[in-house]
Amino acid sequence: MKLTLITLFVLFTASPSVAQNKLQLEVRAYRQKHEHQILKEFVDLLSIPNVASDQPNIRKNAEVIIEMMKRRQLSPRLLEAKSTNAPPAIYGEWTIPGAKQTLILYAHYDGQPTDPKQWHETRPWQPVLRSAALETGGNIIGMPSPNTAIDPEWRLYARSSSDDKAGVMAILTALDALRSAGVKPTSNLKFLFEGEEEAGSPHLAEIIKLNHELLQAEAWIICDGPVHQSGRKQVVFGVRGDTNVDLTVYAANRPLHSGHYGNWAPNPAYVLARLLTSMKDSEGRITIAGWYDDVEALGETERSAIAEAPQYDNQLKTQLGLAKTEGEGKTLLELINLPSLNVNGMSSGDVGALARNVIPTTATAVLDLRLVKGNDYHRQVQRLTEHIRKQGFYIVERDPTPEERQKHPLIAKLIHRSGGYNAERTQMNLPISLAVIAAVQSTSPDRIVKLPTSGGSLPLSIITKNLKTVTITVPIANYDNNQHAENENIRLHNLWEGIETYAALMTMLH
């Protein structure tokens, strides 16, 4: 194992102090005593639909969280965008007399849209406990009666049970545990719970600008995402940027009988298939000109951290049922340091029982572009656009006119969805970075994982661009939480550990 200076330093500072160990045990005792109560409060919160575009329900979520924060004397209030009736951010604070530094603890309370029909037996906003993960045969069990012991391997199934109401819950419960133990945070704490992160945080910049003084801090600690696939806790210093493009190609202006017109009239599914195929080779390398040009190379510290991280690819392949991965032998941790291009969804006509013998009129794909440090999301979309043009497509940003259809054999509509943002990365050797590493390490007997970047995305560049601060992400969810998909869940063990992690973070600065 390579031992760099940083590693040695971290190993040294990471030795858990006696005080930290004592605190962790007190936090654990509090949680063990209040598990039923924590679970009930969490289930109530998860029962409210929380897609950002669902205004009435998003507001209900905010009201419930305000009540949760009031019960904890955090002086909560809504931070509203001025421009529209956007989902509000929720702000709260606990000012510590004499504290010299301030941390902002961030989570988001909105969740990804989901099709309830895709969920297995349960519904997205009707939280249900299972005895284990669905994929390993977990069965539905009722909510435990007050005297029943709660098994930490149980999983709570609901939209946002992991992403990211678990963050709200872990942070607020860590406060309860500190208060119960008579321990004060060692820095001023501010709380920012965002309500439209899954929609791409379109108003976060505005909310930050409107509350510029209020949101100053040494660091924003981001509670979002999963721990390492090995189950080890991790600290993540960066996130990828993200942006989405809706791509639609066109065939005849009405659905045609596939017998009467097939193989004379163009079929949009083939047109889309050919176009997507042109973007990526069979090894998964993106073949769009310039796609990898802007990537900022990793430094020595970051490369060491990746090398030290557990090699988990083979176990992951087995778990996921994959015989082969993309990337010509590169590991997952190496690949998330490159920009990606993925299809999130693809549709043309109908399949299954609704399929019928027609040539559809259009075919659509939703493309997901992930970005790393160095990439600019507008420039990356421009490269995609140029690539499509080079394949012979006439490009529009709305449905083509009859005249355009007559003139151009290949037409693609490209809609660059709003809410894109760039990647962000905090240096791993800043004092605050080392303090976070030490705090998280103090709560774990296993060596924690330190990553230069997560594969996932958060609008952290919005924070660092508008405030002089850094962001460090300390995730708590199990990695197999089906985040963003149907059957999202959290393993209770991860929520319990997350509470301990956040109590340690609240008391880490001296």
Next chain:
Amino acid sequence: MKLTLITLFVLFTASPSVAQNKLQLEVRAYRQKHEHQILKEFVDLLSIPNVASDQPNIRKNAEVIIEMMKRRQLSPRLLEAKSTNAPPAIYGEWTIPGAKQTLILYAHYDGQPTDPKQWHETRPWQPVLRSAALETGGNIIGMPSPNTAIDPEWRLYARSSSDDKAGVMAILTALDALRSAGVKPTSNLKFLFEGEEEAGSPHLAEIIKLNHELLQAEAWIICDGPVHQSGRKQVVFGVRGDTNVDLTVYAANRPLHSGHYGNWAPNPAYVLARLLTSMKDSEGRITIAGWYDDVEALGETERSAIAEAPQYDNQLKTQLGLAKTEGEGKTLLELINLPSLNVNGMSSGDVGALARNVIPTTATAVLDLRLVKGNDYHRQVQRLTEHIRKQGFYIVERDPTPEERQKHPLIAKLIHRSGGYNAERTQMNLPISLAVIAAVQSTSPDRIVKLPTSGGSLPLSIITKNLKTVTITVPIANYDNNQHAENENIRLHNLWEGIETYAALMTMLH
């Protein structure tokens, strides 16, 4: 213009006799007097959902048609399959004392499945009149009150308004018109209305075998499909065979976050796109080995008929908004004499508002294989299967096991849907063929179109394989009827003309 022997003969026999002209005028007068009544009976029939798999409603359709036929003294009864509770065929007859020949008039009363949400303003089984085609700005108009004149350009929107309850309606109304004129058919008439044609006629062979004597006839006249795109009446001597395959490819066994795993975990949409692209070149030529090998070349008569047909491709391209068609310059009529491969539907994950940042677990396409004379549908599916295997796929007929997923990087599930059948073609110079051409020609001032084959499919090979007879198709619907798709409709003018056509056919044999 090339004048072949056949053409000359047809032109000669096609001269409308005085008797035929008189009959046509009488039929027209009957229709003009009874338009409101015809429309009402039709709307009632169209109001019953008629997807073959919807047993209760399919039976309701059969009951209503039985009542319609009883009113016309056609001694109707159900012909049931023995094996299952399949949609019944409906049989009826009108025996003419002294008649030496028998015709069977065929139509089907089931319709393609459809997603009601895809219909514009109206619903599939709530028939609505529009002032013109939706695509040309037709507005919804109420059902006309008894004294309102009915414009033949109005269109009736409903599932099966064209395909194929129009057939049932035209045939039964032609009988009413004959009776009203005091004219008897010149041959015995039998009626066979099938209830699961759109499901691929899985029980037609069984029903024919169970009623072998009953269903003997000189010819089956098939009322299904559209008239020529130019608006001219047509007689079609063949149909393509048809079969469908559901193709599914696999990625990870659970949906993955596209940031955390994207471009490491394979994306099924790209896998499917690459596979589909391998099947067809950019000119629309199918690149599967042997695809065109079995095609039985057209004879001189058939090639002449195609050459004589109106050249309509350019108008059609304009109407459909197509700048280019497939087939390297071949005409539509040439191309429908080749086997085809089309995507009817394609799906992976979700698009639009439900799209989220995941890597879907599977991608699916529904493939439609059309066949011409010489092709065997099992052999053609075998070629498709071999092609997929040659692209490196491990092929299964159910979801892969965990062991198979671990072992094979590329897995494709192929489900060959039941109900496939081969193409069928009747010689164009048989006496019965010439009689049909003459009868249809007698009702039209324009030269009618004679086609060796339609692009569409009907299970006619099931009929000719099980009975010593021939099939000749005489369609009546407008070509732009959105058959099989949402917003299916019939132009009333076409229904009116269809009644005249069928009255002529009922009196053509002497």
